[in-house]
Amino acid sequence: MTTQYPFDHLQFNPSPSAVIHIDLNSCFATVEQQANPRLRGQPVAVAAYTTPNGCIIAPSIEAKKLGITVGMRVREAKAIYAKLIVLSPDPDKYRFVNRKILALLREYSCNLSVKSIDEIVLNFSGGRFFPDRMKEAAREIKNRIRQEIGEWLTVSVGISTNRYLAKVASGLEKPDGLIVIDHSNFQEIYQKMKVESLCGIKFRNMLRLHRVGIFTVWNMYRADIIRLKAAFMSVTAYYWYLRLRGFEIDEVEFARKSFGHSYAIYKATSNPVMLTSLLCKLVEKMGKRLRNAGYNAQGIHMSLEYSDYSFWHHGHTTAVKMYASNELYRQARKLMFSAPLKPVRVIAVSCFKLTKNTLNQLCLLPEEEEKRALISAIDAVNNRYGIFTVFPATMMGSKDYIPDRIAFGGIRELEEFVFREQVSVNNLN
16 A cells, blocks of 8 residues: 655645845855955956965855856865966945845845845735836846846846745856746656756765655655655655755744854964953853843853864853853853863864843832943944954954954854844945
């Protein structure tokens, strides 16, 4: 007797395509070219460090055409093209452009989510655009980004019935593409795609799919759940079955469990002044995000990776709820100084055991009320004029050896841009 599954023989979702995935092409490098016209049309790469061993995190469109890719060392990239222009990251520029784009997109839909520094998803379900005007809306957005934010900035846009296929569509025609995947054309698109081209299909997944005779996305679409379960060996099979049919299963937002930051030190050090200054900066960023999101923490965790690649970590919980950065720093500092004294190459700190805070509730203790008022005032200054406008004395001189960094990929710290109601933006000239 054959087991029947509730989703067997499900056809592609016939609903209107109402999800738009926007991907800023070669984000860091393109923003640098927008800011400096002399770089336009030139092979440019933004690297974590500009030294030969530095890792390239964003090659420009011109550099990509030469074969320079993310993850290459600077020396490898320059072996391909000796005149490659290599730049250090400038996070303020990238955050500024991200805020500008968010402000523009909010005019189209309030159902907006930031997936990374260069990827934003808009959901127009129930919005003011009719299904047959989705491509028109996407073209309008693309044009407005060029006209109002930067003439050198291009975005690739994907449209579909769920987030996943909209992301897939945005990657099919780069740079500056606009593709729709829906019930009318999915078969043609799937037949041209290999399974390993799908985001989320790693090498081992590819081998498992190949073992059951699935080589193309069209093969994967036509496979029943039993065959997919033979490849994935878990409930993931159901997720893929639904994703490829255009149904939404990726819109769930899981509860926040922790906030944290890490930093790889250019030259490993055991200097306690440098390490405490670095720790203070990481905790300040972490504490600001914790408060902006409306949480307290009762746990702190520290981890260190040493120059000999050995690893140490430790965490503990506190009796009281913490929200002030100095409280978090004191706990983190205690942990760090309980670690073995060896040259450190990577330092990470996080806070956990989160609960919603009561910062805005009436406090019966005058000294506690004063502390909260001071913290709120400092956060307000830093929100308006930039993080670290007001900072602890422990961080004095830290800019000399602790440059600002911004993650490329899934980036939780951009939540402060999504939820902040008032964003101050100016035109990028």
